[in-house]
Amino acid sequence: MLLLVFGVSIFGLLFAFFLTKYVLRQDTGKPEMRVISDAIREGANAFMKRQYTTIAVLSVVVAILIFVLYSIFPNADYPDYAWKTAVSFIAGAVCSGIAGFVGMYVSVRANIRVASGAMTSLDKALKIALRGGAVSGLLVVAMSLLGVAGLFTLFGGNETTPLMIVGFAFGASFVALFAQLGGGIYTKAADVGADLVGKVEKGIPEDDPRNPAVIADLVGDNVGDCAGRGADLFESTAAENIGAMILGIALFPVFGMNGILFPLVARSFGIIASIIGVMIVKCREDQDPMDALNRGYYVTAVLAAIGFGAATYLMLKEFWVQYTLAGLIGIVASVAFGQITQYYTEHRYRSVKSIAEASQTGAATNIITGFAVGLESVGLPVIVISLALIGSYWIGSTTGVANGGIFGTAVATMGMLSTAAYILAMDNFGPITDNAGGIIEMSKQPEEIRKKTDRLDAVGNTTKALTKGYAVGSAALAAFLLFSAYMEEIGKAGITGIDLSKPIVFIGGLLGATVVFLFSSLAIRAVGKAAYYIINDVRRQFKADKGIMEGTSKPDYASCVDIATKGALKEMILPGVLAITVPILVGVALGAEAAGSFLMVGTICGVLMALLLNTAGGAWDNAKKFIETGEYGGKGSDTHKAAVVGDTVGDPFKDTAGPSLHVLIKLFSTLTLVLVSLFLMFKPPF
């Protein structure tokens, strides 16, 4: 079975390589387009290089700390825990970094090829964008599989191994947190900076080449969405693999090694399903590209379900029916998350319409309505999560096997994440088409080409929203899986529950929820601070050289890119450090049970806050776009101005704080799981 896993992950990597070749083979369009594309590529490279240098330093420090800590306080249950965890951590960090880097590498090269492809046909452009996105999707999933399976084999391949490779997931979430924070701050600071001076003060349109921050803005799409979300989902799949393997240990008496390896095998089938799904997507000129993408998604989901059935039949023997059903619950839940997100963020439905309507009475009512929509939007996803957990637990427990119920919830999570590669492909589709549109706009290509890229761009906005819903849902389920793993570990020390009615444990929970609020505050504020630097630079450039506005001299794009980079890297430190230190302090000062409560209540609050921020942001954005189609007075009207305020408010919500919270949730889980044996050494005061 391990051979199958290795085989499929290597196949996945090869296929990603094949897709890269496909993308690079495409035409790179006209020279004036290449100038812009080159600038984006250089800017993105410069940011990635500096960001990864910073993250690498932080990672090495943490790895050394882990090693030293566990050398002083060795974990009695696991031999060599110190160096194995440190090595796993570094491996996870490196893989997460590679996933982000390669995603970026391809997307900044795919953008111009999509732009050029749009000159041939919509189908061509769509295929390049999706396949370019799929490189990172496949890479993420295959690499997380390879990493987990590799470390598992390396560290003994027996039933004590999974906990020793939790460090892999922690390393991945550590890097993902900073990648998402840094990228998220960069993208929105550049966006806000470019808009405030360009659109508002100077009155020039979006993506105008005269704006010195325009390249930084296009770079931001790549570093925020591609690199950030890639690291995020890499982390989800790695954490879920390991969490499920740890639960598999609890079922060792029933399934033997099969229970531990099942998550990896199921994931392998998911990779194959996603490859097929990506390759069948095609689109006629008069078709809605979203329909084409959805078709691919449904094919992937059905194939994943079949693969799931095969994996359970092969490995879980007499209980295959129950666990196939549990997996199906997860797949259905992932589809439901997408639908719910669309319901709340698309202009066809009442939420976005109500925001657009409220914009008629000004910015204040636009904000109030959007915020109320965001608050409301947590309801349905919570119902889906609850039903998925209860349903899969119940089905799992009908097996009559000890821990069968909780394994059912693990299988549902695997089901949900089985389409991860395809989802990521759709997600990366967004920034690639966004960039393609920008290149077409800035190089002043004909109107009909622009219309094509605009259509793709609109679809990209939908898929970005969809995948955010998916990411937060899967984060919730993966976190629940990791709770169970955490409970397994503290159970060995005689702590059998997280009793919220104890004052210390209650306070742990209270602090967990509080960190979510504070983290969101810092992330949102970081955008403002970084944007401030950019605004100053753009103003300075316009002032220093009047020729920029007249179009006679070229603005200094690199300067804005440089300032955005420095600002984002500086501002990502504080929220990141908060997220890592508080759970450690709680665990050490209040003990393992309070840390568990911190983790669980923090997760609950984190999921809800992420949904609130993502949805409100997405709904404001689309309300503005809806008005721009000519509703309620259209572009330039007072209603539109009010809607622009909402859109700007929503930017740091949906692209910085919200996505960072997905990672935060899982960071809490992997961090506490790595440090649990340390927490157990400190007895709570009472």
Added chain:
Amino acid sequence: MLLLVFGVSIFGLLFAFFLTKYVLRQDTGKPEMRVISDAIREGANAFMKRQYTTIAVLSVVVAILIFVLYSIFPNADYPDYAWKTAVSFIAGAVCSGIAGFVGMYVSVRANIRVASGAMTSLDKALKIALRGGAVSGLLVVAMSLLGVAGLFTLFGGNETTPLMIVGFAFGASFVALFAQLGGGIYTKAADVGADLVGKVEKGIPEDDPRNPAVIADLVGDNVGDCAGRGADLFESTAAENIGAMILGIALFPVFGMNGILFPLVARSFGIIASIIGVMIVKCREDQDPMDALNRGYYVTAVLAAIGFGAATYLMLKEFWVQYTLAGLIGIVASVAFGQITQYYTEHRYRSVKSIAEASQTGAATNIITGFAVGLESVGLPVIVISLALIGSYWIGSTTGVANGGIFGTAVATMGMLSTAAYILAMDNFGPITDNAGGIIEMSKQPEEIRKKTDRLDAVGNTTKALTKGYAVGSAALAAFLLFSAYMEEIGKAGITGIDLSKPIVFIGGLLGATVVFLFSSLAIRAVGKAAYYIINDVRRQFKADKGIMEGTSKPDYASCVDIATKGALKEMILPGVLAITVPILVGVALGAEAAGSFLMVGTICGVLMALLLNTAGGAWDNAKKFIETGEYGGKGSDTHKAAVVGDTVGDPFKDTAGPSLHVLIKLFSTLTLVLVSLFLMFKPPF
């Protein structure tokens, strides 16, 4: 001891009566002032009458449901649980109603007397406003004491009695929820309605008599703040009394009946302290009235601490030192809450300054910064709550008595609430002075009088923010107290903890947090809907009679009052019903442990959300006021316009959703406690 309690509560009621006489004896000013004051009084009466009719019907329905439910499923541990709980519920509901009504009765009469008093001296006006506010403050505290002590005596006066009077607290929170929701929706809908048409569309100043919604706006201050917050704190003190008595039962072996009666005796001393505090307040013409109010508060706090020491010395014998210290922790915490609130909402400190500064770049940055401030503001209060709980638990547990620690947290809560009457007096001070200012403005009195009422009004805004901080802090502590009571009850059925790691219990917590988000969404949206009706009516009036704008004909104030009343009553139903039905569904479908988790995680989220909404709203408001003093371009500048957007967004946050969440938190507690024996009959699915 019970005699002392009865004596002091009756003395408190008599003193409230004496203060009412004092207020009514004052001069009612000029005829043109009386016209306005009469209109406010009539509007408030009309609203209260209709609101209370609605609430009375709902209350009777719930009382009957409780009676029928517990007649069918009797509570085995307590004889006559059905009718005793139903009677307690009705008693609590009626008392809560009276508290709100009398508070209103006095405040709509005090307003004109304060306006008239300002013509004599600042001291006179200050005294009338504070003493008018103290009527409701004393009434609330004395009546909750009398109600609890009375029912306790009536229902047997032994150690099984406290649980049978939980219905009193439930009745109080039930009425408080609707009073706060209805009042909160009314006040902001009228405010938004008056401002949007008056200030924005017609360009007439605030409190201009030509605006048809101006009287509705002034009525709103009374029904939202006086009636709402009165019911809120009535409920807090009642719930805290009963919760502490239930914990006292657990200490019956140590303290006997003294442990059960201690909360009532400690509260009695608090009433006396508050009376003295109110009576010593005086203010020279050149003094800051806030200093005068603070002096009264500190005197009250010191006297309450001394009284607390006396009560513990008399009743808790050899452990009096420990429990006096626990009480002091509560008193210190209440002062800390006030200071923190001021730090985040006053223009002297960096938060409000940062919002004002951000307004320079427009409404979007104003909103983002304000929201970030709100998110950040949860940090310090959570630290205070955590330290207060840990500290008082630790001190209590040094007694070595079983349950001594948890009783320590109860005593800290009593300490915190010992100054409740004074706090409420300061809170009601706000709407009274606000109204006084409105009357002076509308009746066109001389400039120097207006300056005096403006100074008092500014102080009123500070005290309103202070008491909101206090209300949410005390709600958190009171809720924690009620958790312990809940645990006592489910402990009898063998459930010894709320284990968050069980799927069903985790889902209970998830749903608790979700209801907080949904409730906030509905409350915020209700304001928009009700405001919409008012806007339409104001526009209609301006259109139908051109003389209104010219000042030649009088607008139809009553029509706006009527529409605001109907709108608020209609819109308060949905959030109220959500708040009551979901916990019941969770308890019945998922069992008592999941209901406990719903309660606790819901409380955590509710506290944080209330802090976020209150602080963001208050900070936006004061950032606008700060700019109006001439900073960043002053009134009429673009910066000011941006700040007005933030202020408007903050209105439903801080005056509708935020304060309603205080009540929601306690409603969860009293509701689950009343229904706990029912929940125990339903076994969870797994």
